[in-house]
Amino acid sequence: MDQIKASVIIPTLNKLSRLRLVLKSLEPQITDDIEVIIVFDGCDKDVISSFHELEFAFKPIEVICETNIGRASARNRGIEVAKGEIIIFLDDDRITAPHYIKSHIRHHEAGHVAVLGKRKELYLADKEIENYYNDFEACIGRCEAEGDNDQGYSIFPLIAQFVPWINFFTGNVSVKKADLLKAGCFDEAFKQWGHEDMDLGIRMAYNKVKIMRCEDAVNYHMMHPSNFADKRQASINNMKYLMKKHRKKPDVQMIFTAIMIKQKLFGIYVPKNQQNKYKLRGEE
Numbered sequence: 001m002d003q004i005k006a007s008v009i010i011p012t013l014n015k016l017s018r019l020r021l022v023l024k025s026l027e028p029q030i031t032d033d034i035e036v037i038i039v040f041d042g043c044d045k046d047v048i049s050s051f052h053e054l055e056f057a058f059k060p061i062e063v064i065c066e067t068n069i070g071r072a073s074a075r076n077r078g079i080e081v082a083k084g085e086i087i088i089f090l091d092d093d094r095i096t097a098p099h100y101i102k103s104h105i106r107h108h109e110a111g112h113v114a115v116l117g118k119r120k121e122l123y124l125a126d127k128e129i130e131n132y133y134n135d136f137e138a139c140i141g142r143c144e145a146e147g148d149n150d151q152g153y154s155i156f157p158l159i160a161q162f163v164p165w166i167n168f169f170t171g172n173v174s175v176k177k178a179d180l181l182k183a184g185c186f187d188e189a190f191k192q193w194g195h196e197d198m199d200l201g202i203r204m205a206y207n208k209v210k211i212m213r214c215e216d217a218v219n220y221h222m223m224h225p226s227n228f229a230d231k232r233q234a235s236i237n238n239m240k241y242l243m244k245k246h247r248k249k250p251d252v253q254m255i256f257t258a259i260m261i262k263q264k265l266f267g268i269y270v271p272k273n274q275q276n277k278y279k280l281r282g283e284e
């Protein structure tokens with residue numbers, strides 16, 4: 001077998017209908033030097049059993065965590081078994097564009113870099129997600145026709161020129177495994193929602209890893225309703241921990257002080273058009 005060039009790590013928690021579309025999108029991109037690692041993070045046993053009934057043109061590597069250990073820990077379990085020189089982090093609700101993996105790998109020719117892919121938002125009803133598994137060509141057509149640029153990824157375009165870690169979101173990012181290990185991988189003290197990825201991005205940047213954007217490495221986030229009230233408090237708790245951890249870094253203190261004030265006053269921002277699309281899809 002060829003040396004593994006890249007490992008795609010996908011943590012998942014009971015989102016099988018979405019995960020199988022993600023794997024369908026990866027299917028034509030997998031060659032002998034690419035591996036896919038699924039980390040089942042406290043998934044129900046029937047979900048794992050149903051997963052085993054699925055058939056793909058490749059066999060994913062499985063890491064099964066009996067209990068939910070959280071995103072940071074789950075990704076670290078994936079890193080531990082990964083054999084690839086490059087680690088591509090992908091979420092279980094992100095359909096990938098046809099040349100997604102190649103785009104990530106190509107950008108690593110630049111040396112010690114972290115590659116941030118482009119996220120687009122896709123609004124699908126649950127029934128559509130179920131049906132597209134058997135008509136994936138139509139699903140990709142829908143992605144290309146209706147995928148919206150994610151507003152969240154462009155909130156800080158000017159700031160990102162000076163603090164590029166602000167857009168280090170692990171739903172679509174790749175890093176060389178050696179650079180991950182040098183940085184210490186994900187901090188498993190992050191147990192709740194939010195900012196474990198930015199924390200890693202900060203450490204990458206301070207290790208002189210160049211954080212760069214890749215407009216060609218596109219994935220499509222299958223949007224879903226979220227309990228932003230719960231996430232708001234979890235986010236604030238994690239920000240407090242992150243700021244204490246990086247208290248000697250003025251850029252971190254400045255950025256997260258501003259974000260924390262905003263969230264305390266206004267909560268987590270959800271654009272109006274996004275709220276309307278949630279509502280429309282929920283009624284279908």
